[in-house]
Amino acid sequence: MKQLIIIAHGSRRASSNDEIAELAAKVEQQLPCRYDAISFAFLEMADPNIETAIDLAINHGALEINLLPYFLSAGNHVVQDLPQAVKTAETQFPQVSFNLLSYVGQSNAMVNLICDIAK
């Protein structure tokens, strides 16, 4: 079983965190994304945190977990915190394959997305 976890920063504003849940639901509906399950987690200020989301995925049978950083640039969260969280999970769950995907801001499609907003 293969699961995608979208990892966002998290906000004090509940509606902002709700956006992430909606986004994960939309991604799940997209055909090109071939996962048995798609969920989300927050680094700070909101639940579930990454550890909880990984626990849940594994309890539901995930043997392969891809983590997608919903971050725009490679700040400390992307460069330090997320790799550390994955390393911790790998140690705790050696039977599970973890894969930290590239962060959203690294996508070549971002320039077009910005141009669409700005034009």
Add this chain to the structure above:
Amino acid sequence: MKQLIIIAHGSRRASSNDEIAELAAKVEQQLPCRYDAISFAFLEMADPNIETAIDLAINHGALEINLLPYFLSAGNHVVQDLPQAVKTAETQFPQVSFNLLSYVGQSNAMVNLICDIAK
């Protein structure tokens, strides 16, 4: 003269802030974006801040300034801080037309962008 200012959060990590400069340069190269100039600013932890970027744009002759929040969700920065910064600029420069565009995470293209990374 019409200018676009891409507003990012800002990071303690210089390379992360450099990504924004590179992004602004790429957006400037894209044909669909019809601006006389495209620049960037940071809300926190990096220069230029929004006030400085607006001053620079106006000193270079900008009469219409579009501000694009390079943020993924509508947290306090997007909902409170950026509208407040625009309101302040509007009071200070009544001869200039300011337009706060929608933030990046609000784009319908984001779901496809995520699917591209995750597939």
